[in-house]
Amino acid sequence: MSPLITGTGARVSVGDGVEEMFRALCAGTSGIAELRGFDRTRYRAQHAYEIDDRPPGGGDVPGRATRWLLSAVEEAVTRAGLGEDLSGVPVLVGTGLRELRSAELAYRDGAPFAMERMHFGTALRERFGADRTYTVANACSASLHTLAMGADLLDAGLADTVVVAGVDAITESMYGLVDRVHLEPPRRVQPFDRARRGVVMGDGAAAVVLRREEPGAAGTALARLCAVSMNCDAHHVTAPDARGIAEAVREAHWKAGVKPRDIDLVMLHGTGTLLNDEAEATAIGQVFGEDAGVPLMTAVKSMTGHTSGSSGLVSLIVALKAMETGQVPPTLGLTDPVAEAAAFRFATAPVHGAAIGVAQVGAYGFGGVNAVAVVERTAR
Numbered sequence: 001m002s003p004l005i006t007g008t009g010a011r012v013s014v015g016d017g018v019e020e021m022f023r024a025l026c027a028g029t030s031g032i033a034e035l036r037g038f039d040r041t042r043y044r045a046q047h048a049y050e051i052d053d054r055p056p057g058g059g060d061v062p063g064r065a066t067r068w069l070l071s072a073v074e075e076a077v078t079r080a081g082l083g084e085d086l087s088g089v090p091v092l093v094g095t096g097l098r099e100l101r102s103a104e105l106a107y108r109d110g111a112p113f114a115m116e117r118m119h120f121g122t123a124l125r126e127r128f129g130a131d132r133t134y135t136v137a138n139a140c141s142a143s144l145h146t147l148a149m150g151a152d153l154l155d156a157g158l159a160d161t162v163v164v165a166g167v168d169a170i171t172e173s174m175y176g177l178v179d180r181v182h183l184e185p186p187r188r189v190q191p192f193d194r195a196r197r198g199v200v201m202g203d204g205a206a207a208v209v210l211r212r213e214e215p216g217a218a219g220t221a222l223a224r225l226c227a228v229s230m231n232c233d234a235h236h237v238t239a240p241d242a243r244g245i246a247e248a249v250r251e252a253h254w255k256a257g258v259k260p261r262d263i264d265l266v267m268l269h270g271t272g273t274l275l276n277d278e279a280e281a282t283a284i285g286q287v288f289g290e291d292a293g294v295p296l297m298t299a300v301k302s303m304t305g306h307t308s309g310s311s312g313l314v315s316l317i318v319a320l321k322a323m324e325t326g327q328v329p330p331t332l333g334l335t336d337p338v339a340e341a342a343a344f345r346f347a348t349a350p351v352h353g354a355a356i357g358v359a360q361v362g363a364y365g366f367g368g369v370n371a372v373a374v375v376e377r378t379a380r
Contacts (some may be wrong), residue, residue: 001212002226007207
């Protein structure tokens with residue numbers, strides 16, 4: 001049987017916790033603000049989607065990504081009724097850069113930071129007694145990759161319960177890199193809009209609890225994880241390949257036993273970059289064909305920014321809340337879709353009363369690492 005999702009937790013720029021985050025997203029609230037974490041006079045770009053939890057008076061401090069991760073895991077395991085003792089429970093963390101921001105502060109400013117805390121396992125063991133932790137640094141699809149690994153552990157009988165998480169903090173080195181590749185610095189993320197200028201980074205953490213399905217358990221679960229596909233097309237270091245994305249979507253549908261017309265909601269990766277949006281839209285259009293206008297589609301990075309390794313699970317949690325409530329957050333700033341997405345049924349304003357039984361979530365990262373999840377609502 002497919003794994004059940006029994007608990008969720010999240011923290012992003014627009015909300016601390018799943019409920020607060022989802023309310024903000026459904027209200028069309030953006031987390032964009034002037035950069036606060038470091039000296040923005042050094043960069044052309046001036047904005048980011050930051051979690052504003054620094055001490056009064058400004059200045060960055062180490063360990064923030066770890067704190068968000070622990071908060072998201074605590075929320076998820078509490079919702080799942082696990083308690084806080086995770087000894088024997090695998091905890092898989094997907095990330096792009098781990099605690100690199102803390103390493104930057106230690107190297108440049110001499111901030112206290114032990115390098116063994118780069119991988120999160122130490123903190124998870126101290127906080128939850130977790131003795132089976134795995135940190136997977138696999139670009140922007142990392143948290144959906146760990147979702148697939150968690151499902152495999154359950155399927156192989158190596159665990160009955162798995163905690164899957166993702167986290168990333170904005171680092172100065174990545175901010176500077178992104179700043180240099182843009183011809184004109186973007187002020188916000190505008191997925192799939194012709195006027196988009198590029199990606200803007202965001203802070204974020206998310207976690208879900210997976211459990212092996214047992215008789216009668218589905219009625220209390222948040223959803224069923226039907227399938228997760230993964231591939232690496234290795235097309236280019238940074239440029240995406242529509243063919244690799246399309247293959248990941250097709251494989252997820254095949255594993256889940258669904259057709260494109262069965263999908264009610266597509267949570268798009270939607271980074272707002274010139275290459276990524278067109279490649280993703282091309283791939284979705286190819287797979288869905290004449291059914292491309294059937295599902296609702298949205299991209300929440302328009303409000304959270306690109307939360308890197310956590311972004312796949314953030315979108316997954318939004319999909320689960322959409323199933324529960326019938327509300328779908330809008331794609332903020334989308335007024336003139338690119339030609340490749342012209343047939344899509346975007347949520348450009350908050351949607352209420354949607355009947356969502358099956359949702360698709362995509363995450364596509366540097367190097368062509370692609371991942372797609374399909375979830376379905378369970379009877380409750």
